[in-house]
Amino acid sequence: MTIDRSNSNPSAGDPIKVRPEVRPKVRPEVRPEVRVEVRVEVRVEVRVAVMRHEVDASGAAVDGDHIDLMVGAPMADGRAGGGAKSDPNARTVRTWRLPLAVWTAQGLACGRFAAVVLEAHRALYLELAEPRVLSDGRGRVVPLARGMGVASGGGSDQAANNATNQSNTSNTSTTTIRAFGRLIAITKFGDGAVAEITQDHP
Numbered sequence: 001m002t003i004d005r006s007n008s009n010p011s012a013g014d015p016i017k018v019r020p021e022v023r024p025k026v027r028p029e030v031r032p033e034v035r036v037e038v039r040v041e042v043r044v045e046v047r048v049a050v051m052r053h054e055v056d057a058s059g060a061a062v063d064g065d066h067i068d069l070m071v072g073a074p075m076a077d078g079r080a081g082g083g084a085k086s087d088p089n090a091r092t093v094r095t096w097r098l099p100l101a102v103w104t105a106q107g108l109a110c111g112r113f114a115a116v117v118l119e120a121h122r123a124l125y126l127e128l129a130e131p132r133v134l135s136d137g138r139g140r141v142v143p144l145a146r147g148m149g150v151a152s153g154g155g156s157d158q159a160a161n162n163a164t165n166q167s168n169t170s171n172t173s174t175t176t177i178r179a180f181g182r183l184i185a186i187t188k189f190g191d192g193a194v195a196e197i198t199q200d201h202p
Helices: 123-127
Strands: 002-004 017-019 043-054 066-072 091-098 111-122 140-153 172-179 182-189 192-199
Touching: 043 123, 043 172, 066 111, 066 123, 066 140, 066 172, 091 123, 091 192, 111 123, 123 140
Parallel strands: none
Antiparallel strands: 002 017, 043 066, 043 140, 066 091, 091 111, 111 192, 140 172, 172 182, 182 192
């Protein structure tokens, strides 16, 4: 409290006025809500194949020729083909169409390329070792590379089983594939997709 002596005369017997002390109100501290999102990246071993799809079955270069990148489940015993998980006719292989420029004499080229998400292909293409003429006049496919890799992201768990992140409700998802000494990041947005290929540095 505060003693006010301005208008009092103690010698005359005037009372001393006492004013209550006014303290400023203290507002409680408001801390912003902090949300921490924890994401666990799942990586799975997959089979990977790269093929040249020639529209003309004779092998003549024509417009429409392209590269197919395929990703599917490994064998039950870990080998690159067949097994309990790999019915050769099951359409479980995630496939992207890429331009011819993505493949060079040194293998997959580094750069940014337009990509097209195709419907799932049959698992037998992951084990194709020789050129194959396709039915219904669809040309032929020529295997360029095949082996094991690791997939994560939008196509991680599903890369081994149709490789599509069905639980992702957004319009954008990214699948990352490590294979053939390259890091391949394919981002799907709406109806389009882009593949970014860089040198892999484990």
